[in-house]
Amino acid sequence: MTDIIIIGAGPAGLTAAIYARRAAKSVLVLEAKSYGGQIINTPDIENYPVAAHISGFDFATKVYEQAKALGAVFKFEKAVGLRDNGDTKTVITAKNEYEAKAVIIATGSENRKLGVEGEDKLVGRGISYCATCDGAFFRKKDVAVVGGGNTAIEDALYLADVADKVYLVHRRDAFRGEEAGVAKLRERDNVEFVLNSVVTKLNADRRLQSVEVTDRQGNVRVLEVSGLFVAVGRVPENQNFASLIELDSAGYAVAAEDCLTGTAGVFVAGDNRRKEVHQLVTATADGAVAATEAVKYLNA
Template structure:
């Protein structure tokens, strides 16, 4: 017989770890499952300066602190790539590899992942100049020319990080203005290493069979096909929810984001969701943590209601 946990949390990003902290502090038996290292995308982030309590902290360091806080009250953590779930009964069943886990409640914290451009050369040169994480790969491009595709917060934050290492950073954006926060825009525009190509659609990533050498794009104003030399291209064009496992449960919207109420409760009893996987506008560490605290507490309240 599999151990029956009070709560299983699928995902160990900041929201999932916070939910584990709150649920375990309430004396619930908690299992956290994740297919990667705890901390999620925080591990791919350099300096974090917008999380309360720290004027600046490195992503991996914050991940470790959150993990230790969650584990202090008895939560368990296991590596597990979840491949199926069954939430139809009073006992929720989660399968990861050859292992099967049971719980009275489940919290979904699977997050979101970066979208790809879908252009020629992107997959071919992945890991050979194509990247979705500047913190991970910037060191490979010291004093070289790189391109960033995108115009939101992530694109500009990572572009600024790259500017500390690379020779130059060219931002290619499909619009005529950035969508990033004004404070990030100000930093980017005042950085001599950062250049901007507006109203441009990336068309192809070209290389020499070893590494990236050129990025080709369409100038949407003139209709001309142009190119810029680059040893690396960093892509930030949006995120997709990691909800394939849950698409047939009736808890997602048309875009795959999970719908919850303000208590993080989905339409299924005992099934909660939090953080970047939810249908919402702002996806930041701070509000993932807020979601996690609510989900952990509401899981406790739900389990208490089963005793009534």
């Protein structure tokens, strides 16, 4: 039996693996896709201490290699369930079951979808959830960004430098995101605010051709855009473990800074935990805390 199973090989899970191995506990990391988590989408990290510039890919690879060199074992399987047997826990994947004395859930979060018909089919054919990843495909074209938070504002600013015209579609008339960013957007000639409006239809043939938006009065307007960047928040990936951890209304795991859940021996770390600041540095911090708490639990 493994001492600690870590679900998710993003920055939180990988850091937890490093701390747990350095405390001489056996570690199995289960990951659905590939190590690194969403940070691999970031071309240039500029706010992590020590590294003034590092790509998300290089960051993830370094932490992965560090965890591996310390003896963490990796299996690329998606955890679909978790069972509490008292002193042990069973993590269920599509094909296997793994037993451990403690489990750290570090599954992170995924992009929230708009929920408009045809969205899934148009991903990669005009619809994107990452402006810095896909913006280059829309050089000199017209695009729309949907959302009202910091991500939407940053995406619109980024795209204003790349695209010909950027519409920012937001369902309210005030932004949740930072006022400084909104002010910068207002200064851009090629940015148009489409407020109190929601996307109601996607028009496409082989790729996105235009987007229909409807305002609060029911007025319909068609934006001729070839790209639609969806920035309407993220969904924490906790659903498969909801029987053992408390979730808030948005789906985040309710746990304090000590990363403890209501189930003894089960810990949460990273973006799927409810907290004020979801950043790379707080994800790695969570990993350290959760692993330390797990080691404390095992040694008690």
